[in-house]
Amino acid sequence: MEVVQIQRNLVDYTKSLFMEGFLDGQFLQLQQLQDESNPDFVAEVVSLFFDDSQKLLNELTIALDQPIVDFKKVDAHVHQLKGSSSSIGAQKVKNACIAFRNFCEVQNIEGCLTCLQQVKLEYYLAKNKFETLFRLEQQIVASGGSIPMIEMGF
């Protein structure tokens, strides 16, 4: 496939992620911070998000599985996940965390368990989308092209 076609695919794919609410403007901010002195910034931050989130989701699963649930601990983990997802623009994950925190506040165990499932789902979807994005970028670079910047009218 021609480089131009892959570049067009990347632009279309990225735009669809914004339209569908997977990404918000904060992701564009990350792209602005990537330059010659920091060429892999976006990939590094997103990769860190994957590692941190996986750990947090594991901790949450364990915490909610306890005979007596420590809601403060659960809330602290969700707060971290909300912060990370917000920092990279993973909007659906962030929103799922907001709902989760509401159930932590009222100490509703069923609500928390449902929210945990929702957060996991949104996280895996987001991870999948990011991986596709990076794969397209790698294809472009391998073909000698450069990554197009997305101009969005927010």
Add this chain to the structure above:
Amino acid sequence: MEGHIWIESEGLGKGSTAIFMVKIGSIPERLNESKLVFMPKVPPNHGPTAFPGLKVLVMDENGVSRKVTKGHLVHLGCDVTMVSSSEECLRVASNEHKIVFMDVCTPGMDGYEIAICMHEKFTKRHERPIIVALTGNTDKVTKESCMRVGMNGVILKPVSLDKMRSVLSDLLEHRVLFEAI
């Protein structure tokens, strides 16, 4: 070759001179076509490196958020030190740091207490760094708590590059910045 040609003569039997002027070629430029097509729009009145060498300390327990804040500051030319706890923050902070950004929205981490300790560590105002809270909490209680413990400012997360640029500019000029919550 974008030139022209003409003939001059002094008359019959005196011969003719053909004169021509042509463009042989231009000085070759390094054309990087993808850069030309995809150059991001930079607002004309903003320079990318606005604060070269400004020493900033960032305290944030969240690794991702910390990396993004650092990314913003480094992009603006700052010399950034990162810490992830209040103890580390107090230990590392020096009068060389012009600004300290503290994430105060982590439950259980007392950013307010650190601000009080910073005042105790740096008794002379001109030695004390400008202390700014970074928070995702849009409530008056957070803002009032920050003001009460002597913080110089409160900024709402998430922060954009443009916002960080104007925050640094305001802080250095006024030493105070409380964002409207």
